[in-house]
Amino acid sequence: VYKATRPTVLDNIPGPVSKSFLLGNLGELMQNQAGATEFSWQETYGDVVKFKASFGMDRLLISDPKALQHILMTSGYRWRKYRERKELSRLTSGKGLLWADGNAHRRQRKVMLPGFGTPEAKNFLPLFFSCAATISRRWSDILFTSDNQSYIFNIPEWTSRATLDAIGQAAFDYDFGATDDHENELGKVYQNMLLRAFGSPSTGALVTLELFRFLPTPITEFINDHNPSPRLTSIHKVTKVANAVARELVLTKSNALLENKGKNDIMSLLVKANAGENPKAQLSDAELISQMRVLLLAGHETTANSLSWLFYELVRDLELQKKLRAEIRATEKVAAARGDPELSVRDLEGMPLLGATVKELLRYHPVAIHMFRVAHEDDVLPLSTPITTTTGELLTELPVPKGTRTVISIPAYNRNKELFGEDAHIFNPYRWLEPNHVKKGVSLGPFANLATFSGGIRSCIGWRFAVIELQAFIVELLSNFEFAATPKINKIRREAALVMVPTIEGELEKGSQLPLRVTFAPKGGD
Numbered sequence: 001v002y003k004a005t006r007p008t009v010l011d012n013i014p015g016p017v018s019k020s021f022l023l024g025n026l027g028e029l030m031q032n033q034a035g036a037t038e039f040s041w042q043e044t045y046g047d048v049v050k051f052k053a054s055f056g057m058d059r060l061l062i063s064d065p066k067a068l069q070h071i072l073m074t075s076g077y078r079w080r081k082y083r084e085r086k087e088l089s090r091l092t093s094g095k096g097l098l099w100a101d102g103n104a105h106r107r108q109r110k111v112m113l114p115g116f117g118t119p120e121a122k123n124f125l126p127l128f129f130s131c132a133a134t135i136s137r138r139w140s141d142i143l144f145t146s147d148n149q150s151y152i153f154n155i156p157e158w159t160s161r162a163t164l165d166a167i168g169q170a171a172f173d174y175d176f177g178a179t180d181d182h183e184n185e186l187g188k189v190y191q192n193m194l195l196r197a198f199g200s201p202s203t204g205a206l207v208t209l210e211l212f213r214f215l216p217t218p219i220t221e222f223i224n225d226h227n228p229s230p231r232l233t234s235i236h237k238v239t240k241v242a243n244a245v246a247r248e249l250v251l252t253k254s255n256a257l258l259e260n261k262g263k264n265d266i267m268s269l270l271v272k273a274n275a276g277e278n279p280k281a282q283l284s285d286a287e288l289i290s291q292m293r294v295l296l297l298a299g300h301e302t303t304a305n306s307l308s309w310l311f312y313e314l315v316r317d318l319e320l321q322k323k324l325r326a327e328i329r330a331t332e333k334v335a336a337a338r339g340d341p342e343l344s345v346r347d348l349e350g351m352p353l354l355g356a357t358v359k360e361l362l363r364y365h366p367v368a369i370h371m372f373r374v375a376h377e378d379d380v381l382p383l384s385t386p387i388t389t390t391t392g393e394l395l396t397e398l399p400v401p402k403g404t405r406t407v408i409s410i411p412a413y414n415r416n417k418e419l420f421g422e423d424a425h426i427f428n429p430y431r432w433l434e435p436n437h438v439k440k441g442v443s444l445g446p447f448a449n450l451a452t453f454s455g456g457i458r459s460c461i462g463w464r465f466a467v468i469e470l471q472a473f474i475v476e477l478l479s480n481f482e483f484a485a486t487p488k489i490n491k492i493r494r495e496a497a498l499v500m501v502p503t504i505e506g507e508l509e510k511g512s513q514l515p516l517r518v519t520f521a522p523k524g525g526d
């Protein structure tokens with residue numbers, strides 16, 4: 001109560017009026033469609049917005065480029081994840097990289113990094129093409145036996161299966177067989193996992209999460225490990241199945257390394273890097289097991305949902321779909337004339353419209369929505385745009401006391417009009433091809449200076465992997481198929497379930513949905 005009511009420097013920062021003492025403005029932020037509330041706050045109050053969390057506590061929603069650069073990069077380890085949010089990471093992926101902070105994070109990340117360089121990501125291109133080709137084969141079989149060779153596929157179901165297969169093989173040399181319907185138990189429990197556990201959070205769930213910050217960590221862990229609510233039960237099941245498989249895989253990889261038969265999947269590289277570390281810095285077996293769950297969590301639904309959002313845009317802009325296909329086909333022709341059955345990374349890099357579309361996809365539909373950071377020391381946030389306080393004072397930087405809690409809005413940063421142009425709220429890949437449409441701005445994210453993959457010391461370790469994977473799937477599927485909207489396209493909702501998932505208004509219980517009509521793309525000229 002003292003903390004909530006004492007005067008602070010944040011009192012005069014503009015922001016919306018609290019809706020209730022119990023939830024503040026959290027309902028608007030967390031229960032509305034992903035991004036919707038923050039876009040309207042950004043328009044009204046700017047890139048730093050003070051809002052209320054539960055019990056009258058202040059919180060800052062931040063999308064200001066310089067402030068983000070400071071929190072994520074310059075001052076990275078002085079801004080930590082919230083304790084209760086770390087607890088969600090523990091539940092979904094154990095005490096691995098997504099959970100760790102400070103020195104533990106530094107140590108874990110060092111061992112993980114060798115698996116995620118540019119050459120490693122590029123080496124996976126043939127594997128991604130092969131996973132995409134499995135969808136093509138399955139879809140072709142279905143289309144051949146369908147009326148007019150046309151069928152409505154629920155796109156996220158397929159992108160989720162194919163990206164699960166891709167991460168399984170690339171990260172662990174493990175075959176989920178999800179696209180081919182040979183699903184094993186691990187594959188099944190990971191489908192729609194985030195939506196089941198975190199989709200449409202109730203008011204009770206949001207308040208409970210806020211209350212967890214006041215409890216000692218062992219107590220929250222105990223409660224969550226024994227709570228029989230359906231949402232938590234589904235997570236407990238994933239944990240049990242995933243830990244069993246991960247334990248076996250770590251053992252297999254360690255034995256293979258001893259026999260000098262190590263492979264090139266990420267987990268083998270991780271086990272190898274770990275063996276080469278000095279014993280104090282080495283990851284324990286439990287930590288190695290957690291990293292596998294981290295990769296499954298961070299590397300699967302992120303890419304799957306990004307891909308689904310791309311097809312959502314391509315059926316709303318058929319001209320773009322056509323132009324992209326033409327670019328892909330022309331490049332495939334050149335590769336075939338060279339005698340290459342498949343495109344290389346260089347071919348992908350030589351396709352300007354594909355590159356621009358992937359950038360725009362990741363700008364406009366950043367599937368990770370928020371990051372939560374609390375100041376571990378008093379700090380001063382630099383600002384790109386000064387704040388005019390409610391008392392009329394102009395602040396060019398914002399002093400924040402230790403304990404200040406911020407919510408970083410990835411969608412709001414990615415719609416910054418100063419950086420991305422006045423049309424930032426429109427999906428327009430061509431902005432990336434026009435000189436001076438996108439401004440340089442302060443350096444932030446590793447890809448196209450977007451916030452989509454975060455930035456700095458905790459930036460997404462798998463971003464290269466994700467970009468190449470997205471390109472491979474787009475090339476394969478667009479080259480072979482045409483996509484068209486169905487009447488449900490106008491009811492698609494950007495559901496916030498830790499990641500942004502397409503669902504249909506009023507049909508949340510059916511899980512992730514984006515039904516699109518698929519036909520064979522005509523061969524030859526476009």
Ligand code: HEM
Nearest residue numbers: 097298299302303306368371452453454458460461462466
């Ligand atoms: C479009 C796809 C992806 C997006 C948008 C994305 C986004 C992000 C974001 C925003 C973070 C920071 C989270 C935070 O600090 O709270 C992150 C971290 C991470 N990502 Fe990704 N990611 C994607 C794909 C991948 C892939 C394919 C992998 C692995 C193969 C991966 C592995 C990780 C890991 C291990 C972390 C934790 C890094 C750390 O804390 O040091 N991600 N990702």
